[in-house]
Amino acid sequence: MATTDACSSAMSLIPRVRLVSVTGAKHREMGILRSSFVFFALGLLLTLSSASESEVDDETPFTYIEGTGKGPKEWGQIDPHWQACGMGKLQSPIDLLNERVQVFPNLGKLKRDYKPAPAVVKNRGHDITVTWKGDAGKININGTYYNLLQCHWHSPSEHTFNGSRYDLELHMVHLNSHEEIAVIGIVYKYGRPDPFLTKLLEHITVVGKEDTDLGVINPGIIKFGSRKYFRYIGSLTVPPCTEGVVWTIVRKVRTVSRKQVEALREAVHDGYEANARPTQQLDGRAVWLYTPGDNGGAA
Numbered sequence: 001m002a003t004t005d006a007c008s009s010a011m012s013l014i015p016r017v018r019l020v021s022v023t024g025a026k027h028r029e030m031g032i033l034r035s036s037f038v039f040f041a042l043g044l045l046l047t048l049s050s051a052s053e054s055e056v057d058d059e060t061p062f063t064y065i066e067g068t069g070k071g072p073k074e075w076g077q078i079d080p081h082w083q084a085c086g087m088g089k090l091q092s093p094i095d096l097l098n099e100r101v102q103v104f105p106n107l108g109k110l111k112r113d114y115k116p117a118p119a120v121v122k123n124r125g126h127d128i129t130v131t132w133k134g135d136a137g138k139i140n141i142n143g144t145y146y147n148l149l150q151c152h153w154h155s156p157s158e159h160t161f162n163g164s165r166y167d168l169e170l171h172m173v174h175l176n177s178h179e180e181i182a183v184i185g186i187v188y189k190y191g192r193p194d195p196f197l198t199k200l201l202e203h204i205t206v207v208g209k210e211d212t213d214l215g216v217i218n219p220g221i222i223k224f225g226s227r228k229y230f231r232y233i234g235s236l237t238v239p240p241c242t243e244g245v246v247w248t249i250v251r252k253v254r255t256v257s258r259k260q261v262e263a264l265r266e267a268v269h270d271g272y273e274a275n276a277r278p279t280q281q282l283d284g285r286a287v288w289l290y291t292p293g294d295n296g297g298a299a
């Protein structure tokens with residue numbers, strides 16, 4: 001089975017160059033054109049991406065629309081490997097309800113050590129994904145290092161705060177040496193443009209299903225407060241909904257312009273403009289809020 005989603009399995013999270021599933025002839029043709037006539041090739045890329053819409057649909061056999069037979073309530077029945085989507089007890093996203101969280105003061109700010117690395121952007125049909133092809137650095141959670149692999153956007157936000165859904169959510173996907181996944185989620189409301197998206201906007205509007213080089217991208221330009229964050233154990237929010245994901249949701253709400261969210265929504269394929277999975281049952285799970293105490297205000 002074709003990999004449906006780079007977020008879908010630990011294996012597919014490993015950065016690699018992936019070939020488009022157009023015919024070999026078209027692909028070779030694209031290779032030649034890209035090396036010599038960049039603009040012409042970009043045009044061809046656009047043509048190919050719209051011409052091969054049905055192929056993208058085949059690679060993304062789930063939707064966010066209930067009643068289609070492939071909506072979120074049915075994800076668990078679409079593929080035997082996706083059963084966790086329906087039967088799992090540690091599913092994401094969730095509502096982060098104030099009364100439910102356990103506050104842990106001074107357990108440390110989020111330790112990140114990102115560095116610039118070559119990156120590509122691609123349209124996965126259901127979202128836009130930026131993948132780093134080199135060592136883009138890591139985060140440290142309870143002494144374990146997780147390397148940054150890729151990031152992608154959901155709009156509106158998937159996680160909700162006391163039932164409130166924000167306008168956008170960025171997921172930064174990391175993997176440790178045991179192929180365990182840690183995701184940092186950052187939510188945005190409409191306001192001033194987000195600097196990271198500003199840098200990527202021209203690429204997002206033309207990106208196809210093939211990797212498009214972005215040059216060197218410094219993940220450090222993705223701004224997020226590191227002092228207050230929610231932590232819980234959940235799952236991938238797209239099939240196969242793999243469980244055991246260490247979630248970190250930054251509490252500070254950042255801003256993004258309407259134009260930027262519209263660009264992301266226009267770039268993904270029809271029917272995926274809203275690509276947020278509904279919130280899932282907590283089923284007795286603990287949710288922690290890490291926050292500096294009275295004396296922990298440094299940094």
Ligand SMILES: [Zn+2]
Nearest residue numbers: 007152171237
């Ligand atoms: Zn995601």
